[in-house]
Amino acid sequence: MIVADYFAMLADDVAGRSYSKAECNRRLQERIDRSRKSIEFKHQNISAVLKGLGEDWIPGYRPAFHFQTSLIDAVVRWLAQNPGWFARRPSAREDSGLRETSPLWVGPPPTLSNQPPPQELEVTSLDVV
Structure with missing residues (x-):
């Protein structure tokens, strides 16, 4: 339910619709x-x-x-059950022939532990120039 709730808020955010994170949180509680x-x-x-x-x-x-790591599975399952999510952005549907496809991002290899990904994956405000 938390993953579905998150994607509902994200859809509103991407579409520029207003939403209340606090209200969504209260409903989930x-x-x-x-x-x-x-x-x-x-x-x-x-x-x-x-x-x-x-x-x-x-x-x-x-x-x-x-x-x-089970959260990764939950998010990937939600994305697999909602394939239209990837086509939600106008830029993803445009095919002008003048752009290169976006590069494929490959993350760190999986480990046998529940340790978080390396710190270099985090972006801080100091990293943005």
Whole structure:
């Protein structure tokens, strides 16, 4: 439910529609047994997964890379069940013939531990010039 909720907010964000993260959080608290902080942190974890996949993420949920690898599976399952997600951006549907395809991002190889990805995957405000 948290992954689906995140993508609903992200769809609104990408489309420029207003939404309330606090209201979405309250609705989730009523449906699942998690605190407000827990849901917020899980949303940050989902941002980290999406960043690792090279996808858009909600700017208000800065990626938090300390997450269980099962969250990657949950996000990938959601994307597989919603194949239209990748065609949501106008630029993804345009075929002018004048652009190169976007490069394929390949992340770090999987490990046998639940350790977060290397620190170099995190972008801080100091990294942006």
